[in-house]
Amino acid sequence: MDKVLLNSSVASLLMPLLLLFSIILDLASAVPFAERRQAVRVPSDLHTVRLTRNTVPKSRAVLSDRFRKFRGVAAGPTAAVPAGVATALPAYHDVEYLIDVKLGNTTFSLIIDTGSSDTWLVKEGFQCLNAALQTVSFVNCNFGPVFKGNFSGGQIPGQHFNISYGSGNGPFLNGQMGYSDLTLAGVTIPKQQIALATVGSWNGDGISSGILGLGLPGLTEAFKGNQPAEDGLQNLVNYSPVVTTVSSQVGNGIFSLGLSRNASTSFLALGGVPTFVKVGNYASTPIEKMSKQFGGSDYFFYTMTAEQLLWKNRTQSGQQQPLKVIVDSGTTLNLLPYNITRAVNAQYSPPAIYIPQQGGWFVPCNAVPPSFGVQIAGQVFWAETSSMILQQVRDPNTNYCATGFGTVEGEPWILGDVFFQGLVAVFDTGPSMEMRFAKRL
Numbered sequence: 024m025d026k027v028l029l030n031s032s033v034a035s036l037l038m039p040l041l042l043l044f045s046i047i048l049d050l051a052s053a054v055p056f057a058e059r060r061q062a063v064r065v066p067s068d069l070h071t072v073r074l075t076r077n078t079v080p081k082s083r084a085v086l087s088d089r090f091r092k093f094r095g096v097a098a099g100p101t102a103a104v105p106a107g108v109a110t111a112l113p114a115y116h117d118v119e120y121l122i123d124v125k126l127g128n129t130t131f132s133l134i135i136d137t138g139s140s141d142t143w144l145v146k147e148g149f150q151c152l153n154a155a156l157q158t159v160s161f162v163n164c165n166f167g168p169v170f171k172g173n174f175s176g177g178q179i180p181g182q183h184f185n186i187s188y189g190s191g192n193g194p195f196l197n198g199q200m201g202y203s204d205l206t207l208a209g210v211t212i213p214k215q216q217i218a219l220a221t222v223g224s225w226n227g228d229g230i231s232s233g234i235l236g237l238g239l240p241g242l243t244e245a246f247k248g249n250q251p252a253e254d255g256l257q258n259l260v261n262y263s264p265v266v267t268t269v270s271s272q273v274g275n276g277i278f279s280l281g282l283s284r285n286a287s288t289s290f291l292a293l294g295g296v297p298t299f300v301k302v303g304n305y306a307s308t309p310i311e312k313m314s315k316q317f318g319g320s321d322y323f324f325y326t327m328t329a330e331q332l333l334w335k336n337r338t339q340s341g342q343q344q345p346l347k348v349i350v351d352s353g354t355t356l357n358l359l360p361y362n363i364t365r366a367v368n369a370q371y372s373p374p375a376i377y378i379p380q381q382g383g384w385f386v387p388c389n390a391v392p393p394s395f396g397v398q399i400a401g402q403v404f405w406a407e408t409s410s411m412i413l414q415q416v417r418d419p420n421t422n423y424c425a426t427g428f429g430t431v432e433g434e435p436w437i438l439g440d441v442f443f444q445g446l447v448a449v450f451d452t453g454p455s456m457e458m459r460f461a462k463r464l
């Protein structure tokens with residue numbers, strides 16, 4: 024998710040039969056504080072889709088069963104080390120992917136987010152705010168189970184957590200920072216710095232208790248002092264996010280994601296790619312630095328260059344100029360420049376229509392999507408046709424389904440969960456600092 028998520032929310036209280044939320048948008052990609060003011064600006068009325076309750080999320084009990092599926096050992100392609108693998112469970116109308124994370128003796132579902140770097144859970148007693156920043160009932164934030172208790176490794180005095188997702192008035196959270204042991208995918212990370220959210224505005228899914236931020240160190244959002252309203256670059260403190268600390272547990276800086284709307288094949292693996300996953304050739308591309316607002320550059324997002332985007336009939340280049348994109352598991356759709364999104368949406372048969380109330384493009388759910396390819400390191404990854412229509416994200420008036428392509432007002436452009444379908448994505452934050460992609464066979 025972009026840290027500034029786009030969501031909605033308050034209206035859902037008024038419509039008990041509808042869930043209002045943002046297409047995804049970002050539930051989770053964090054915009055680095057330094058970049059936040061320029062990045063990901065989305066009009067607040069965009070990206071709200073109403074979903075009827077007949078697709079309401081499954082209960083946690085059911086989720087826990089499914090999570091057990093992939094316990095085992097992972098390896099390769101460049102790492103033959105033992106590691107862990109777990110189900111990345113598609114949830115909430117297939118707009119997000121969840122993983123089991125254990126703190127103490129309790130297991131929570133967290134959203135898997137490569138677009139932000141803070142891992143947090145909602146703390147018991149959380150104060151839920153509406154968009155006007157008024158305190159409302161906790162249920163309005165629609166969290167899953169709350170974390171009860173304190174940090175097992177102690178709270179960090181004089182530090183707090185302050186994050187916003189999506190656009191300017193999107194969800195945000197303030198809270199405490201501290202250390203806790205975390206277990207995910209069978210790997211225990213001792214003394215991980217995490218946040219417990221105590222107040223904020225959120226549009227939850229009723230299942231997840233927070234976010235697993237797998238982003239790079241440049242994106243973390245801890246601040247010195249105890250005055251969130253005064254937070255800025257001057258009191259930002261850096262810390263090691265999960266992706267850094269887990270690398271010393273598994274012996275390398277590698278994790279892989281094979282996100283699929285079919286839960287039985289959807290995984291997160293630490294330390295490599297599961298041996299049972301069959302793939303074609305890997306294309307490798309560097310993780311790129313982004314420039315900072317006040318000079319210099321750093322690693323923030325999993326940024327890469329898409330050499331071209333192809334659509335129509337697999338032979339015609341749609342966008343021959345390279346495009347810098349971030350690879351973000353916390354964003355549902357591919358969010359691309361308006362001219363590209365409009366052109367791709369026009370190639371559906373029948374063409375997608377833009378529905379202003381939803382801030383997105385929709386098609387009859389049985390429409391035929393165009394072919395769509397992303398060229399990375401010379402190799403074109405063609406999207407699975409079925410991935411390009413979200414069967415569970417519908418406009419209530421037309422009953423049309425969302426397409427896989429939306430837009431935002433500016434960079435970073437995002438390849439979201441739609442892009443991940445049918446691929447294995449390897450995030451290598453070790454010395455080679457690159458991403459590798461391969462088609463799943």
Ligand SMILES: *[C@@H]1O[C@H](CO)[C@@H](O)[C@H](O)[C@H]1NC(C)=O
Nearest residue numbers: 126127128129171172173175
């Ligand atoms: C966790 O479970 C173990 C074994 O059941 C128990 O001994 C321990 O006290 C529990 N820890 C907490 C924090 O509840």
Ligand SMILES: *[C@@H]1O[C@H](CO)[C@@H](O)[C@H](O)[C@H]1NC(C)=O
Nearest residue numbers: 147170171172173174175178
């Ligand atoms: C958490 O810490 C606070 C403040 O130190 C304390 O009052 C509270 O009892 C603790 N809660 C638990 C469950 O240990």
Ligand SMILES: *[C@@H]1O[C@H](CO)[C@@H](O)[C@H](O)[C@H]1NC(C)=O
Nearest residue numbers: 185186187197251252254255
């Ligand atoms: C921190 O949180 C406050 C609200 O508590 C908000 O007004 C402020 O903009 C936030 N600052 C940052 C840097 O996110």
Ligand SMILES: *[C@@H]1O[C@H](CO)[C@@H](O)[C@H](O)[C@H]1NC(C)=O
Nearest residue numbers: 283284285286287288289464
């Ligand atoms: C999900 O994947 C499994 C394993 O490949 C397959 O057997 C099953 O048919 C798939 N389910 C759907 C709905 O495609």
Ligand SMILES: *[C@@H]1O[C@H](CO)[C@@H](O)[C@H](O)[C@H]1NC(C)=O
Nearest residue numbers: 335336337338370372393394
């Ligand atoms: C795509 O190209 C093939 C031949 O290359 C052609 O037979 C087919 O009709 C084309 N489809 C569309 C939708 O243009």
Ligand SMILES: *[C@@H]1O[C@H](CO)[C@@H](O)[C@H](O)[C@H]1NC(C)=O
Nearest residue numbers: 341342343344360362363366
């Ligand atoms: C979109 O606009 C950019 C910048 O104006 C241009 O370079 C690019 O070719 C356009 N792409 C398409 C597919 O129209």
